[in-house]
Amino acid sequence: MGTAVTHAPATEAPARDSEPRHGPVKSPRPAALKRRGRRENLAGYLFMSPWIAGFLLLTAGPMIASLYFAFTDYNLFDAPRWVGLDNFSEMFADPRWRHSVQVTLWYVAVGTPIKLIAALGVALLLAQKRRGQAFYRAAFYAPSLIGASVSVAIVWKAIFSDDAIVDRTQKLFGVDVGGWTGDPDLIIYSLVALTVWQFGAPMVIFLAGLKQVPRELYEAADVDGAGRLRQFWNITLPVISPVLFFNVLLETIHSFQIFSSAYIVGGGAGGNACGPADGTMVYTCYLYVQGFENSRMGLASAMAWMLLVGVALVTAVLFWSQKRWVHYEEGGR
């Protein structure tokens, strides 16, 4: 067969040449084009095949399986048993699940805006022409690159513990709370601080957006006597609102998916997986506990699909709201 492959084009070509009855030979014939096109397609599919295989095996397959498991009682050992909507009704009745929803919503609602404000604020500073701008940009962006790692979470836990640097600094100001990570109400703030610290990625996007604001608008505003704040509200913010929307959307979805930092800052190994009194029990954390500690894969799958629905809903609301505050130029919308 191997030889047939090499010979095939050679034998094909003369067969082709006899085919056309009119027109000059120089223009490429449709069949040849088709053949080339097909070859390119084949090459394309060949190059894509790792991705396609990966998608089918690692994404689509597990998703379909998980959708099925969501309606079963599955402990990994015995065959999954169909239970209909039982997992969902159990979920809604479970106070621990409701607590995890609360913690997650709180985290998203508080963490995301602060992070975006920090990102925009720093982006405004860095948009100006100053000496050493490149260094500052790199420095502010760096935490985004390493922030998601386990080691940073461990360091974070150490920073906010009893008698560590944050606690000691607080004591200088006469505030003694005995460390944040042991307090079920305070520990979540250390997670918010961790996510805000990683504002580099939205900051870079804001920077790109700020560069797009036409200078003339500011010049005109200067002539009209508008102050800096007024210029920000009436020019900068409306012009970059599509960028802002993009960042809000991305960061919100991202926040819903918080896991490793909550799991590690909250304790990781030990009796309590997610913080003292479930203080960092975010949604994915509880999902993990149900799946891997309690071996309830069916319930965990149901929770995962619930999360998907929840995030989709929030995203839909954001898209709906953009009509009111996102301005696209020239009738974009």
Add this chain to the structure above:
Amino acid sequence: MRQGENGETTEKRVGGRVGRRTVLKAAGASLAVAGLGATATACGGGSDSGDGTVTLRYSWWGAEDRAERINRTIALFEKKHPKIKIKTDFQPYTDFWKKFNTQASGGNPPDVFQNAIGFLRKYDAKNVLLDLSGQVEAGHLSMEGFRAGLEKFGEIDGKLLGVPVGSNSMALVIDKPVFARAGVTAEQGWTWDDFDEAMARIRDRAGRAGDSGMYGVMYLYDLYLRQNGKAFFTEDGLGFTEADLTRWWTKAEKGVRSGLFADPRKAAQIKPKSALSGELAGSEFTWDNFTVRYTSEGKSEYGLAPVPTTDGKKTGQYLGSLMLSASKRTRHPEEVARFIDFMVHDPEVAKIMGYDRGVPATQAQYDAYRPTDPVNKAIAAYEESLVDAGVLEPITPHPNGADICEAAFLRIAEELGLGKRSVADAVKQFFTESKTALAG
């Protein structure tokens, strides 16, 4: 593709494609074959390669210190059994069970692994554990010479599911200088009233909480219940009522508020270090062999005190034990049995392990290791005192789901201590969660 438009071309083109496909297929097939071959070597062949050498996988939980000792015992075993190789794998306790669960459900559990009483029924119900009694009959594993009836410890419904490697018992591990400063002595037969008084004296005189938070220790609450004619578990459920637990946790709440027990906020932050070795408390109820760990963790000198009683006599105590269990799916039950036999009977192993996994389970190993350091000596003395006082009883059953109940008990007690739950709320939550766990 318009087939039939031009027969010849199509055919040739198809021929070309088939060719390419065949090449790809061939490549894929050979990869697959290579893969299968590799798997075959890994599972079958590698385990019993040409010269008849067998490789066993052995997993256990613990830390570096134990790893070093275990590696030395394995080196010894491999020297004595050159045809058997041991591959080890270890994690901390909770991570161990997550990994084990995943491996076991995927049909790939380790051949032999460390086990504990709370997991026996669970994994028996899931058909994971090998009944070793066949190997005992075949003479590959001896169940003779165990101390204090320990040979029955891993037996469930007539099946031998685990072989004890060591025994330990609940105790009050104390910070000796702190107890001395407070002028507290604890003797066999002291009551819960004496204990409460001691806690208050430690708080007032040594300026430290008396205990690290006994209200969350399931095994201690079990002893307390046994002292009162009940038990934590029955064969398939809980052996106590909501009123019982309400009493236990009401006392706990008062203890935390009044500083008798360590501040749970601080205790949570020093994990995995204990509140005792972290100098937040003067004592802690735990297994007696933990004294070894706390001595390496903390700066103070640690000793052992007996468990308080209700009637001044009965402590409700029993011997607990770490076990070695085998996987039902192992291809080498005989070699596994020989390995377990070596681990529990060989005197050299006892000399290497010391009391790391409790006091050796067999008389031969017990005699082979005579502790010379104060900590291990104290453990030996403590266990002997239990035997002398005649307080040891048989263990109560641990049903399928016991491990989840224990985790819930610890967690909810902590929430109570942190003030996030009222006593009534905590009790209700625990009963709800246990019901689910024990039903599953």
